[in-house]
Amino acid sequence: MSMYESINGRRTFIKKMAMLSAMTAAASMFPGIVFASEQEKGIEDNGNLDWKKGPCRFCGVGCGILVGTENGKAVAVKGDPNSSVNKGLLCVKGYHQIMCIQSKDRLEHALVKKNGRYVKTPLNEALDIVANKMKSTIDTHGKDSVAMYTSGQSTIPEGYVASKLMKGAIGTNNLDCNARLCMASAVAGFLTTFGADEPMGCYEDIDHADYFVTWGNNMAEMHPVLFSRMLEQKSLRGAKIIDFATRTTRSSTASDRSILFEPQTDLAVANAICYEIIKNGWMNKSFVEKHCNFSKGITNMGYGLEDNYKFTDKPEKIDFEAYKEFLKDYSPEKVSKYSKVSVKDIKYLAAIYGDPNKKVVSFWCMGVNQHTRGTWMNNLIYNMHLLTGKISQPGNGPFSLTGQPSACGTAREVGTFTHKLPKGVVMNEKHRKLAAKIWKVPYERIPSKPTYHATEMFRAVDRGDIKFIWTQATNPLVSLPKTGRYRPAMEKESCFVVVSDVFPTPTSDVADVILPAAWHIEKSGLYGNSERRTQHWNKMVEAPGEATEDAWMFIEVAKRMGYGDLFPYSKENHVEEIYNEYKQFHEGAKHGMAPLEVLKKESGVIWPYVNGKSTQWRFNSKYDPACDNGEAFHFYGKPDGKAVIWQRPFEEAPEKPDNEYPFWLNTGRVVEHWHTGSMTRRIPVLHQAMPNAYVEFHPDDAKKLGIRNGESIKVSSRRGSCVLPASINERGLPTIGQVFVPFFDENMLINDVTIDAFCPISKEPDYKKCAVKVEKV
Amino acid sequence: MPVKSYIAHAMTGKKEELMQALLSFEQCEVIPAENQDVVALVTDTPNDMEEEILKQKIEAIQSLKLLSLVSGFNTPQN
Ligand code: SF4
Numbered sequence: 001m002s003m004y005e006s007i008n009g010r011r012t013f014i015k016k017m018a019m020l021s022a023m024t025a026a027a028s029m030f031p032g033i034v035f036a037s038e039q040e041k042g043i044e045d046n047g048n049l050d051w052k053k054g055p056c057r058f059c060g061v062g063c064g065i066l067v068g069t070e071n072g073k074a075v076a077v078k079g080d081p082n083s084s085v086n087k088g089l090l091c092v093k094g095y096h097q098i099m100c101i102q103s104k105d106r107l108e109h110a111l112v113k114k115n116g117r118y119v120k121t122p123l124n125e126a127l128d129i130v131a132n133k134m135k136s137t138i139d140t141h142g143k144d145s146v147a148m149y150t151s152g153q154s155t156i157p158e159g160y161v162a163s164k165l166m167k168g169a170i171g172t173n174n175l176d177c178n179a180r181l182c183m184a185s186a187v188a189g190f191l192t193t194f195g196a197d198e199p200m201g202c203y204e205d206i207d208h209a210d211y212f213v214t215w216g217n218n219m220a221e222m223h224p225v226l227f228s229r230m231l232e233q234k235s236l237r238g239a240k241i242i243d244f245a246t247r248t249t250r251s252s253t254a255s256d257r258s259i260l261f262e263p264q265t266d267l268a269v270a271n272a273i274c275y276e277i278i279k280n281g282w283m284n285k286s287f288v289e290k291h292c293n294f295s296k297g298i299t300n301m302g303y304g305l306e307d308n309y310k311f312t313d314k315p316e317k318i319d320f321e322a323y324k325e326f327l328k329d330y331s332p333e334k335v336s337k338y339s340k341v342s343v344k345d346i347k348y349l350a351a352i353y354g355d356p357n358k359k360v361v362s363f364w365c366m367g368v369n370q371h372t373r374g375t376w377m378n379n380l381i382y383n384m385h386l387l388t389g390k391i392s393q394p395g396n397g398p399f400s401l402t403g404q405p406s407a408c409g410t411a412r413e414v415g416t417f418t419h420k421l422p423k424g425v426v427m428n429e430k431h432r433k434l435a436a437k438i439w440k441v442p443y444e445r446i447p448s449k450p451t452y453h454a455t456e457m458f459r460a461v462d463r464g465d466i467k468f469i470w471t472q473a474t475n476p477l478v479s480l481p482k483t484g485r486y487r488p489a490m491e492k493e494s495c496f497v498v499v500s501d502v503f504p505t506p507t508s509d510v511a512d513v514i515l516p517a518a519w520h521i522e523k524s525g526l527y528g529n530s531e532r533r534t535q536h537w538n539k540m541v542e543a544p545g546e547a548t549e550d551a552w553m554f555i556e557v558a559k560r561m562g563y564g565d566l567f568p569y570s571k572e573n574h575v576e577e578i579y580n581e582y583k584q585f586h587e588g589a590k591h592g593m594a595p596l597e598v599l600k601k602e603s604g605v606i607w608p609y610v611n612g613k614s615t616q617w618r619f620n621s622k623y624d625p626a627c628d629n630g631e632a633f634h635f636y637g638k639p640d641g642k643a644v645i646w647q648r649p650f651e652e653a654p655e656k657p658d659n660e661y662p663f664w665l666n667t668g669r670v671v672e673h674w675h676t677g678s679m680t681r682r683i684p685v686l687h688q689a690m691p692n693a694y695v696e697f698h699p700d701d702a703k704k705l706g707i708r709n710g711e712s713i714k715v716s717s718r719r720g721s722c723v724l725p726a727s728i729n730e731r732g733l734p735t736i737g738q739v740f741v742p743f744f745d746e747n748m749l750i751n752d753v754t755i756d757a758f759c760p761i762s763k764e765p766d767y768k769k770c771a772v773k774v775e776k777v
Numbered sequence: 778m779p780v781k782s783y784i785a786h787a788m789t790g791k792k793e794e795l796m797q798a799l800l801s802f803e804q805c806e807v808i809p810a811e812n813q814d815v816v817a818l819v820t821d822t823p824n825d826m827e828e829e830i831l832k833q834k835i836e837a838i839q840s841l842k843l844l845s846l847v848s849g850f851n852t853p854q855n
Contacts (some may be wrong), residue, residue, distance in 0.1 A: 018782035
């Protein structure tokens, strides 16, 4: 490179950095701001750039990206104008994503711990060690002594081979994934209400709705591109955004109305809305009569705080009168007393759902799902839409958003949960038989009982029941609740730990073997986003060193364990071969997946893909060819074709503020960082914009305690503590008596403080509520 | 050789006008926001004095409401 080129290149880089800082700063001032795609201006004139399509690496919105490569290097990212998800727009994380590849501490080679030190080891040898250890553990302790913990960021083929290896080849259900921590309540909500997972609508709903009600969902930071689409509709058509939350965020300030509630009382407010809908005659009687049943389940289920906790719900049909009677405890006047939501605001919300001439979309994500009554909360949101018949139509519907880029595509559709199979559940003989047939294994090999969900899996590691664990594309020692228990558990000699990742993390720090994984665009793959959109991409650049596709490392280990005949895929084409095998599971009008040739051409395709067409609104016979009951709507996930309106009461959180621990602790994310920060903290512009975590106070609480901005504060619970700088009147505003801490910072592990209580039905932990005290240090 | 980045806030509805005015200076690169009256701006000038002159010219643009500095980089002359 000549001197001129090198200076010129550096200068261009600096200008690009400067532009990115300006955009990042603007994003922190204006919620939902998006910049035009001229970001790559100047680069585009360069005829050598080759633009390849794919989905964004980060969130569940699933924006389409175009990555510009030159001489084998990724040099630019822009929004894909052909993607109907984002129409060419991206958020700050999206624009900067490829910058993490260049990080100096990238894992490029396998590392094997020998005498307490990590030794660089050829990948083949490391894979031998992993396979031998897995096999010898099974020989000595049985197949349920080994476990795998994967991710909603794994690709569809990666999830599929993980499931086939664990359930089909080895014959254990010891497979779960981090989507248990974010989406399990959504899944349980869908299954209990509709008998079929994933939203019925699609993002086009945004273009038709009159009202958006967001339930505990800071979309401006967590789903920024969707939020910008809502803001666009707000200015174009006067659509209204109502933010219902426990903390004032950028979403609240950009909304038409912000309504705050006391943590956990969303259950009561949702019931109060249903009470009002019925009382005021806003119920869509013919819809309810034709398409709904009423049921109740077990109450006082507990919170799963003790090891080996088990719970199975016992649904019982009830009639409308019984449901109406139940709702009498939830008049706005009664609920207002403990929810801290005014009677007027409850009635205002009910009137939005109740107005037959207004279209309403409800959005929610972690606030509702990470909840010890998360399944119930999902059910209750469906109740409002079912009672009013506002469902499965353009602009009318409940819309459960997802956090991770393929929590839907991989975790839920492939089924990398202990109870799941690529189609259906392990408990169902028909589903096991189908899996056995496609996998070509004896069906008796697939066990019929689920074993460990995420929290219980790490408890089993701690107890010594699991003696080998392999994690992939996830960082549980930052993201699990109550990490103070699970970090020492993973350090125990009794368990051999294998970690596959792209960068070192606190989880790889405790590994016996670290496997170097190829990053997103260094491999081909498929992701599935929140609106049932499957997106394919081709490998765009080579991975450094010996970094390898996760799916291929699973296959190599399977072969070494003697299962080669079940994994007859080729290195060059395994993604295609695996997808084509997987696709057979979902054949038919209810879940048909698009052929690979179509996915290669299009910027994503929504399933069910039937007769060459995407189904945008399921269960509505106008749009969904799977409806065959001769009615306008058909909830075909349930045997009688009817959805269930659930009677679910308000119950308290397992731990509430008291004299000793007087504050609620709420945890969450920030727009700049992706989850535990292992990627985004390696992107300079994002790291500079948000370098560390903090503890957010309401100014009145800060004043009372004499706390100033930036002062070091120790946040402690009954489980552990964490020291962070105070933040007052900065990013967000918690209610009085509540503090908020983001979890992206591995140097300030707030999950040492959180509680590992979970929803007994979904087994998803509650990261939004526990009791803490705060002290200056 | 200073490189600076700014957020340029346009008068309501005047984003396009502001863009054009900024682009008339050779030392400016801009990316407009799609949904706000805001433009991300990077300036690249040979020295501090020229930077200051450019800044004064930018601040004189009628469609500009507010110019806020985000970051500054200084690279050696060659
Ligand atoms: S909104 Fe989500 S998917 Fe879209 S660019 Fe941002 S992080 Fe990526």
